[in-house]
Amino acid sequence: MTQSLKKPQIVDAKVVAKSRLFTIEQLDLVFSNGAERQYERMKGNNRGAVMVVPVHQGKLLLAQEYAAGTHNYEIGFPKGLIDEGETPEQAANRELQEEIGFGAGKLTLLKELSLVPSYFSSKMQVYIAEDLYESELEGDEPEPIEVVAWELNDWRKLINTPNFTESRSVSALFLAMEYLSHP
Amino acid sequence: MTQSLKKPQIVDAKVVAKSRLFTIEQLDLVFSNGAERQYERMKGNNRGAVMVVPVHQGKLLLAQEYAAGTHNYEIGFPKGLIDEGETPEQAANRELQEEIGFGAGKLTLLKELSLVPSYFSSKMQVYIAEDLYESELEGDEPEPIEVVAWELNDWRKLINTPNFTESRSVSALFLAMEYLSHP
Incomplete structure (x- = not known):
């Protein structure tokens, strides 16, 4: 392990701002070379999250949903937080039924993604869902949610669709296409 | 345009928490069907960001850097905020020189990514950098930063590397490989 890979020491950590959903923590850090810095990060809620790429009858199923951050409707794959007592697979299957009205007979983990590790600790498990069956659950x-069915063969056009931009959905699309072409 | 694509109305917006880096805004929303919700989002700083996939002598160049969110060293592509007065291309070329010690003769925009549009407004331009030349700039x-050179031919192994998880870097890798295989 090289010098630069010795983790900095957290000499102080305190909450500097807090809202209903977000808690911001300020860290006083000393790096292994003696450099001192003050960083901020989001304190996680320790609930994991899942994203699911559903494949049904040669189509990808996406959800079109209002996003407050951009105040726009965005297309992406079904996703959500893992509820207490749920496994990631159970959360994935629940979100599918809530967001697109299908359950999955087969869920395969593609990768665990992180979201700006400089600021967040949260991780997201990305699944591909196959063997779908109709089943609806009431969400909140x-x-x-508008379901968008996209021809698998046209997946490259999805990449260039203006409201398909979320990095986790873009990663999930490529991971799913890798899986489908090298199963 | 369907009923569900009529944007909700923002009837009130106020800042509920603020730190040095983050400002959290609470929105009172009324959806087109009458449903009322209170959402939170991050107020952006209106500075864009860039990420760059540098390709040099058959290798991808990555940066290994401390990330406070996960308190770990993470591998990803060079990235950063656009400074005032800079074009995205200038920011990309500056970040390259600061983080990996190369400038780029050729920068090609691959896609604009967003980061959790439910909470953030920020966008990031992803570039591929070619025709690299040695040039170093002092960063902050x-x-x-540890530079990691990765064989282009082994790019699929990068996907399965445990500390290569950031969704923007994963997207950028796939976008770059698409570009290189269908130029």
Whole structure:
């Protein structure tokens, strides 16, 4: 292990801002070379999250949903937090039924993704869902989610669709296509 | 345009928490079907960001850097915020010189990514950098960044590397490989 890979020491950590959803922590760090820095990061809620790429009858199924950050409707794969007592697979299957009205007979883990590790600790398990069957669960969405069915063969066009931009969905699309072409 | 694509109305917006780096805003929303919800989002700083996939002599060049969110060293592509007065290309070329000690003769935009549009407004331009030349700029990093050179032909192994998990870097890798195989 090289010098630069010795983790900095956290000499102080305190919450500097807090809202209903977010807790921001300030860290006083001393790096192994003596450099001192003050960093901020989001304190995680320790709940994992899942994203699912559903494949059904030669189509990818996506959800079109309002996103407050951009104040726009965005297309992406079904996703959500893992509830207490759920396994990641159970959460994936629940989110599928809530967001697109299908359950999955087969879920395969593609990769664990992180989200800006400089600021967040949260991880997200990405699955591909196959052997789908119709099954609906009531979610807490304020309005019905629009399901977008996209031809698998046209997946490269999805990459260039203006409201398909979320990095986790883009990663999930490529991971799923890798899986499908090298199963 | 369907009913569900009529954007909700923001009837109130106020800052509920603020730190040096982050500002959290609470929105009172009324959806087109009458449903009312309170959402939180991060107020952006309106500075864009860039990520760059540098390709040099058959290798991908990555940066290994401390990430406070996970308190770990993570591998990813050079990235950073766009400074005032800079174009995205200038920012990309500056970050390359600061983080891996190369400038780029050729920068090609691959895609604009977003980061959890439910919570953030920020966008990131992803470039591939070719025709690299040695050139170093001093950054504000607390310790030297470890440069990791990765054989292009082994790019699939990178996907399975445990500390290569950031969704933006994973997306950038796939976008670059698409570009290189279908130029």
